Amino acid sequence: MEENQANIVVFPFMAQGHIIPFLALALHLESKLRRLPNLTITFLNTPLNIAKLRSSLPPSAALRLVELPFCPSDHGLPPDAENTDALPYPLVARLLHASTSLRGPFRDLLLGLVAGGRKPLCVIADIFFGWTATVCRELGVFHAVFSGASGFGLACYYSLWVNLPHRKKPDSVEFSLPDFQEGSPVHVSQLPLTILEADGTDPWSLFQAPNLSAWADSNGILFNTMAEFDGVGLSYFRRKLGVEVWAVGPVLLSSKCRRSTTPSSPEQCIAWLDEKPPKSVLYVSFGSMNTITAPHMMELATALESSGRDFIWVVRPPVGQDINAKFDSGAWLPEGFKRRTAGRGLxxxxxxxxxxxxxxxxxxxxxxxxxxxxxxxxxxxxxPLLGWPMAAEQFFNARLLEGDGVGACLEVARGRSGEVRADALREKIETVMGETERGRGMRRRAREAREVIQTAMRDDDAATRGSSVRALDEFIGAAMSRRAESRNGLKIPNGHASIPGEHISTTA
Structure with missing residues (x-):
């Protein structure tokens, strides 16, 4: 049965910013490999996340949604805390540590698959699930880490955690990454708060030390990026870990699938945009987990108003408030802001x-x-982009995007601390959107980046396949070669003959 079974297991961390790229990858693999007989994409997560996906995804013949048992209250978390979206930021580290409890159920699931003649072709797991690589190496299953970050951004982030160089030069505002000179120097303002406060004994350090070291047990890393302008970061991981690296991006959810997994429809925004001239609107959003401080929010609102530009702004309560609470425009925006910007601001x-x-x-x-x-x-x-990085590797994504390799971004602010002034924000908005030399250049470079992306994803002819398409083919080929080498498989311990049926649900 195994020879005719193509089962790919994908396993993201419990955060929308991780689940969405993994879902996009799963659906991309399904489309890419649909010619394979008995193709199955097994998507793993905790019960509440699986239930949400199950209720919203369109039917799929190959995608199986599989629950792994997880009880947040066993780890001092609120009962519904199976996703970072349901947590205040200080509790994210606790969820990270709690996620290691999934190791046993994950191992049991793999053993059950092997025992049932359905040994996975490969497991693709999250950057926060390094332990899955160790389990897969033990069981002889091909494994890849999947990163939704850029190669350069993750290289800087990885090097910072491995070396904590700012701890060695506590009085410096700039320092080098000893194993990644291409990412140096790093300014202290580019340090995510978790790294800035890390001393090797804090919760984040205690999680990241074993997590990152386990990446060396993987067979390689998949990146949702393009080799054409992210080669420096990709090379770091080849050199550092001695594993293969595949740039397979961009892998993005289709509009149809995204609408089915999100809480509202696009009609209001699109109808509003339909009334606006070409290239006239600034879109402002800080992602699903980020917000800015109340003073920064006031400065940004003032900048948007004084710029005279049309804008759509996705607003959430400021830092210190419940990010999922109702937004109080009277408290957190300048008095009369909504009235004065009516018609040109949404x-x-x-x-x-x-x-x-x-x-x-x-x-x-x-x-x-x-x-x-x-x-x-x-x-x-x-x-083109105006960058306001907040956390994790975002500071280094901004550097990559500002650099000569991409050149389609202008950093306008950095992090949640420090001074942000409305007049400086307004000036940078005008630089990018106005008829300035830099603005014209950024718009041109953004169009060139679009062409690079389209070329990388071209899959209409074998002779002209793009780099990302070839990379994904090489990854699947490597997994198939490894399975062929170990076709005799694994001797299964007693007691692992099947997967508990109540933990399996197939979209249909």
């Missing part, structure tokens, strides 16, 4: 149909936290 609470907005011809620029999925959606539509 405030959207919590969520907007980002892919559709960025694809609309009226959008001229995107003020973003530089999360990589957002970046890819913008560049796929040739939209």
């Amino acid at each position: 405030l959207v609470e919590r969520w907007a149909p980002q892919a559709e907005i960025l694809a609309h011809g009226a959008v001229g620029a995107f003020l973003t936290h530089c999360g990589w999925n957002s970046v890819l959606e913008a560049l796929s539509n040739g939209v």
Whole structure:
């Protein structure tokens, strides 16, 4: 049975910013490999996340949604805390540590698959699930880490965690990455708060040390990026870990699938954009987990008003408030702001149909936290960026995007601390959207990035396949070669003959 079974297991961390790219990858693999007999994409997560997907995804012949048992209250978390979207930021580290409890159920699931003659062709797991690589190496299953971040951004992030160089030079504002000179120097303002406060004994350090070291047990890393302008970061991981690296991006959810997994429809925003001139609207969004401080929110609102530009702004309560609470424009925006900007400004609470907005011809620029999925959606539509990185590798994504390799971004602010002034924000908005030399150059470079993306994903002819298409073919080929080498498989311990049926659900 195994020879005729193509079962790919995908396993994201419990956060929308991770689940969405993994879902896009799963559906991309399904489309790419549909010619294979008995293809199954097994999508793993905890019960609440699976239930949400099950209720919203369109039918799929190959995608199986599989629950792994998880009880948040066993780990000091609220009962419904199976996704970072349901947590205040200080509890994210606790969810990370709690996620390691999935190791046993994950191992049992793999053993059950092997025992049932359905040994996975490969497992593709999250950057926060390094332990899955160790389990797969033990069981002889081909494994890849999948990163939704850029190669360069993740290289800087990885090197910072491995080396904590700022701890060695506590009085410096700039320092080098000893194993990644291409990412140096790093300014202290580019450090995510978790790294800035890390001392090796804090919760984040205690999680990341074993997590990152386990990546060396993997067979390679898949990146949702393009080799054409992210080669430096990709080379770091080849050199550092001695594993293969495949740039297979951009892998993005289709508009149809995104609408089915999000809480509202795009009609209001699109109808509003339809009334606007081409390239006239600034879209502002900081992703699903980020917000800015109340003073920064006031400065940004003042800048948007004084710029005279049309804008869509996805608003959430500021830092220190419940990010999922109702937005109080009277408390957190300048008095009369909504009235004065009526008609040229659209405030959207919590969520907007980002892919559709960025694809609309009226959008001229995107003020973003530089999360990589957002970046890819913008560049796929040739939209230049104003960068306001907030956390994780976003600071280094911004550097990559500002650099000569891409050149389609202007950083306007950095992080949640430090001074942000409305007049400086307004000036940078005008630089990007106005008829300035830099603005024209950024718009041209954004269009060039779109062409690079289209070429990388070209799959209409074997002779002209794009780099990302070839990379995905090479990854699947490597997994198939490894399975052929180990076809005799694994001797299964007693007691692992099947997967508990109550934990399996297939979309249909």
